[in-house]
Amino acid sequence: MRSLRRLIRRNPPAFWLTAGVVVLLIIVFASKIINFDSVDISKWGQGKQSQPTQADSPFISSGEKILASFEGQMSAKVEATTEHFSRQEYDQAIGLLKTARSFEVNDPEALIYLNNAELENNKQKYYTIAVVAPLNASSSNTQKNSGIEIIRGIAQAQELVNHPEKYQGYRLTQADGKQLGNKINSLGLKVVIADDGNQAAIAKQIAEDLSKNTEIQGVIGHFSSDVTKAVAPLYEENQLVLISPTSTAVKIFPSRKYTFRTVPTNDEFAIKLADYLSRQGHKKVAVIYNNESEYSSDLKSGFRSEFPGQTTEDLQFSDNSLPDNLEKILEAKATAIVLLPDGKTRPKALDVVRNQTNSDIKIVGGDSFYNDQLSEIQNLKEGLVLAVPWYRGCHLDSEFLKVSKKLWGTGAVSWRTAFAYDATLVLIEALKQKPATRQELQQILVSDNPQFQVKYGATGEIRFKDGGDRLGGRTQLVEVVNNQGSLKFQPKPSCN
Numbered sequence: 001m002r003s004l005r006r007l008i009r010r011n012p013p014a015f016w017l018t019a020g021v022v023v024l025l026i027i028v029f030a031s032k033i034i035n036f037d038s039v040d041i042s043k044w045g046q047g048k049q050s051q052p053t054q055a056d057s058p059f060i061s062s063g064e065k066i067l068a069s070f071e072g073q074m075s076a077k078v079e080a081t082t083e084h085f086s087r088q089e090y091d092q093a094i095g096l097l098k099t100a101r102s103f104e105v106n107d108p109e110a111l112i113y114l115n116n117a118e119l120e121n122n123k124q125k126y127y128t129i130a131v132v133a134p135l136n137a138s139s140s141n142t143q144k145n146s147g148i149e150i151i152r153g154i155a156q157a158q159e160l161v162n163h164p165e166k167y168q169g170y171r172l173t174q175a176d177g178k179q180l181g182n183k184i185n186s187l188g189l190k191v192v193i194a195d196d197g198n199q200a201a202i203a204k205q206i207a208e209d210l211s212k213n214t215e216i217q218g219v220i221g222h223f224s225s226d227v228t229k230a231v232a233p234l235y236e237e238n239q240l241v242l243i244s245p246t247s248t249a250v251k252i253f254p255s256r257k258y259t260f261r262t263v264p265t266n267d268e269f270a271i272k273l274a275d276y277l278s279r280q281g282h283k284k285v286a287v288i289y290n291n292e293s294e295y296s297s298d299l300k301s302g303f304r305s306e307f308p309g310q311t312t313e314d315l316q317f318s319d320n321s322l323p324d325n326l327e328k329i330l331e332a333k334a335t336a337i338v339l340l341p342d343g344k345t346r347p348k349a350l351d352v353v354r355n356q357t358n359s360d361i362k363i364v365g366g367d368s369f370y371n372d373q374l375s376e377i378q379n380l381k382e383g384l385v386l387a388v389p390w391y392r393g394c395h396l397d398s399e400f401l402k403v404s405k406k407l408w409g410t411g412a413v414s415w416r417t418a419f420a421y422d423a424t425l426v427l428i429e430a431l432k433q434k435p436a437t438r439q440e441l442q443q444i445l446v447s448d449n450p451q452f453q454v455k456y457g458a459t460g461e462i463r464f465k466d467g468g469d470r471l472g473g474r475t476q477l478v479e480v481v482n483n484q485g486s487l488k489f490q491p492k493p494s495c496n
Helices: 002-010 012-033 074-087 090-103 108-121 141-162 200-212 225-238 266-279 294-306 322-331 346-355 399-408 415-431 438-445
Strands: 126-133 188-195 216-220 241-244 259-261 284-289 336-340 362-365 385-388 454-457 460-462 476-483 486-491
Touching (some): 126 141, 141 399, 241 438, 266 362, 284 294, 284 322, 399 415, 415 438, 415 460
Parallel strands (some): 284 336
Antiparallel strands (some): 385 476, 476 486
């Protein structure tokens, strides 16, 4: 102690410099040994955000800003978010968000913000999850629409958790006795929305921000296989569960533990297409894909390994000589065209369909080609066969579609909505088991936990294999047919 006093008297700057270095070393050491697994998050559901991020990020919102725009209700929605929600004036925000929904009942962002505002206004405790999808104007229309379809599935599940009293006329109790429309351990569900624009750089920043926010128990996203592959290492590193409803590329991340998916993998689609063409007697086919897309390249490789016949030299959607090269291949006795576009090259794939006048040439395609909105189907051609993860027409009596019709004014929801809904059910079911840490949540989902399963998903029962892929994922073939002058999809040969 005397030595310390002597040092302070003789050389104060040296003492304080030394003390500062020691403190800095302690902080650095502590930051190295503390990780998200050891953080005590046993108070999840208390409704208090320990590390808020959405207010600081232009890409993240729980109601403070608009990420997805819909015509007709923007003024009410803007006022609700920027004027009231951001100031925690939740009562006023609730009224305006209800007005916004009356103009556009199909807007899932408005419904999510409405649920969030009601939770805060009622001072109700809740769990928090996040969803990441492309929503902004800079995304292509295909990507933006897909992003809205994704958050629609999350919004529907959130609504059932927070307002089970509205859906008592529906058969939401399953054979196993579990109630779908119910609170989670008597708590509500808050949803944070993030818009990555389907861009890897933005998605990585969002992943970092969400990981730092210890209120968030799990994340649903991202849209494309390319972006999901880019961000998966960050979720693994931060031990935050990510469940993708739409990323189908087989190799998302090697030896992953925290990345799961509810959608089947490209292997399932490749097998379906290859088996169909083989059974139809096709021995030589032309394959067109996008070599810059992880999804498209992966599906092409899977198809080539499964198809017993001959595949011609691969063609690129980006090739300016594609029409001429395709014609040469067809002249060389290829009897079918396999179109494997990603979201970006889907318009070029549509051009191939429209320009193909030879009715003897069979055209088949992958799931990114599939959009079952009537206006979109009219852009296709009779006889086109697609391998899809889920076909609404095979589930018309499901409670999922009945609730969809009540909630959105239509039961015509997409497969992306169904799988996003199921991804939310996975997190809900896991949270019911009261995990205290992110690692405990992950352990609930793994394949060697026989206690975990979702029996009542929109797309069927959900469990996971080693590595996070869905166990027993099924695919469906659909064909474009002419129905009294209007094109529509129908299952081929029948519903699985």
